[in-house]
Amino acid sequence: xxxxxxxxxxxxxxxxxxxxxxxxxxxxxxxxxxxxxxxxxxxxxxxxxxxxxxxxxxxxxxxxxxxxxxxxxxxxxxxxxxxxxxxxxxxxxxxxxxxxxxxxxxxxxxxxxxxxxxxxxxxxxxxxxxxxxxxxxxxxxxxxxxxxxxxxxxxxxxxxxxxxxxxxxxxxxxxxxxxxxxx
Amino acid sequence: xxxxxxxxxxxxxxxxxxxxxxxxxxxxxxxxxxxxxxxxxxxxxxxxxxxxxxxxxxxxxxxxxxxxxxxxxxxxxxxxxxxxxxxxxxxxxxxxxxxxxxxxxxxxxxxxxxxxxxxxxxxxxxxxxxxxxxxxxxxxxxxxxxxxxxx
Numbered sequence: 001x002x003x004x005x006x007x008x009x010x011x012x013x014x015x016x017x018x019x020x021x022x023x024x025x026x027x028x029x030x031x032x033x034x035x036x037x038x039x040x041x042x043x044x045x046x047x048x049x050x051x052x053x054x055x056x057x058x059x060x061x062x063x064x065x066x067x068x069x070x071x072x073x074x075x076x077x078x079x080x081x082x083x084x085x086x087x088x089x090x091x092x093x094x095x096x097x098x099x100x101x102x103x104x105x106x107x108x109x110x111x112x113x114x115x116x117x118x119x120x121x122x123x124x125x126x127x128x129x130x131x132x133x134x135x136x137x138x139x140x141x142x143x144x145x146x147x148x149x150x151x152x153x154x155x156x157x158x159x160x161x162x163x164x165x166x167x168x169x170x171x172x173x174x175x176x177x178x179x180x181x182x183x
Numbered sequence: 184x185x186x187x188x189x190x191x192x193x194x195x196x197x198x199x200x201x202x203x204x205x206x207x208x209x210x211x212x213x214x215x216x217x218x219x220x221x222x223x224x225x226x227x228x229x230x231x232x233x234x235x236x237x238x239x240x241x242x243x244x245x246x247x248x249x250x251x252x253x254x255x256x257x258x259x260x261x262x263x264x265x266x267x268x269x270x271x272x273x274x275x276x277x278x279x280x281x282x283x284x285x286x287x288x289x290x291x292x293x294x295x296x297x298x299x300x301x302x303x304x305x306x307x308x309x310x311x312x313x314x315x316x317x318x319x320x321x322x323x324x325x326x327x328x329x330x331x332x333x334x
Contacts, residue, residue, distance in 0.1 A: 025223050032219040037210040044206025053209055054218065061222045066229070128201045147195075147202035175195055182198075 013077040017068055032061050035078050038149065042082045045144045047133040048089050056092060060085040075158045079151060083159045086141050124182065131181040135174055142167050143174035258328060 011019070011027075013034070019027035040057050048056050063084050064071075071080055132140050141160060145151045146167075153164040153171070160167065 025226075028226070029219040029223060032222050033215045036213055036215055036218050040210035040213050041206035044209040045202065050209050054213065054221075057213065057218055058222050058225060061218075062225050062229070065222070065226055122201070122204070124197070124201045125204045128198070129205050132205070144202065144205075147199040148205065175198060178198060 014073065017071065017077065020065065021068060028061075028065055031077070035081055036061070038078055039081055039085050042144055042149060043085050043089055045129065045132055045148055046086060046089055046140055048092070052092060056085065056088055059088045063088060075155050079145070079149075079155055079159045082141075082145060082149065086137070090137065127182050128178060131178045134181070135177060138162070139170045139174035139177070142170040143178070146171050255328065258331065 011030075013031065016027040016031050016034075020031065036057050039060050040053055043053060043056050043060075044050065060081055064081055067084075071077065074080075132143070135143065138160065142156055145156045145159065146153070151159075153167045156162075156167045157164045162170075
C-alpha cells in the first residue's frame with residue numbers, strides 16, 4: 001500500500017492562502033474542497049448551464065489562485081471567489097453569444113429538463129431559477145449573495161464594488177421583481 | 184450564518200429558502216476531489232505554458248549564426264596569417280577567437296593571447312563589414328569555406 005499523502009493541518013483560509021503562495025499545492029486543493037460547492041451553488045443560481053458548471057468552478061479557482069496576491073482580505077475569501085465566479089460566468093455568456101449557437105437563456109432553461117429532478121426541486125425553485133436569469137446582473141448577484149450565501153450588505157458591497165446602500169436597493173428591486181414573476 | 188433579517192419582511196423567507204435550494208443539487212453532484220485535482224493540473228500547466236517551437240529555435244539559430252560568423256572571421260584572419268602578415272602572438276589570439284575556449288590553454292599561451300590582443304592588427308587590405316557576413320556569401324563560397332575549415 002503506497003504511503004498516504006501527509007495530511008494538512010486544519011487551517012483557516014488565510015493560512016491556506018499563505019501556504020499556497022509558498023507553493024503548497026495541498027493548501028490549494030483544500031481551498032477547492034472547502035469552497036467549491038458554494039461556488040457551484042452560486043454559479044448555478046446565477047444561470048450557469050449545468051453542463052458547464054464543473055468547468056466554471058475550476059475556472060473560478062484558477063483565476064483566484066493566479067490572482068491571489070491581489071486578495072487583501074477586504075472580504076471573505078469565499079465572497080471573493082463568488083465575485084470571480086460571476087465574472088467567469090459573464091465571460092462564458094459572451095463566448096456563447098459570439099458563437100450564436102444557443103442563446104444563454106435557452107441553455108439555462110433546458111438544463112433542468114429532467115422531469116423527476118424538476119419535481120423534486122419544486123416548482124418555486126424552478127421558477128425562481130428562471131426568474132434569476134431575467135434579472136440584471138447586479139440585482140441577481142446581490143440577491144444570491146444575500147439570500148443564498150447569507151452575506152451582509154457591507155460585504156456584498158465590497159465584493160461587487162458598490163455601497164451597502166446601493167446593494168440593499170439592488171436586493172429589494174430583485175426581490176420585488178422575483179415575487180412578481182413567482183406569483 | 185451572518186444573515187440579518189431586520190430589513191426583510193416575513194414573505195421574503197420563502198424566497199430565501201428557495202434561493203438556498205437553487206443550485207443545491209448541481210453543487211452536490213460536484214466531485215470535490217476531482218475538481219481539486221483538475222484545478223491543480225490546470226495550474227501546473229499554466230505555470231509552465233507550452234512554448235512555441237520558435238521560442239527555442241530563435242536562440243539556437245542565433246548561437247549557430249554567431250559561431251559561423253566567428254569561424255568565418257577567424258578563417259579570414261588565419262588566411263591572412265598564412266600569407267605572413269601576422270605575428271605568432273596574433274595567431275594565438277585568432278586561435279582563441281576560433282575556438283572560443285580559454286580553459287584549454289596553458290599559462291604561456293594565455294600570455295601570448297593577452298599580448299596579442301594589445302598588438303595593433305596588421306591588415307594588408309581593408310576588410311569591409313559586409314565581407315564577414317554569412318548572408319553575403321554565395322552557396323559555393325560557403326561550401327568552399329567549410330571545406331577549407333575542415334582541412
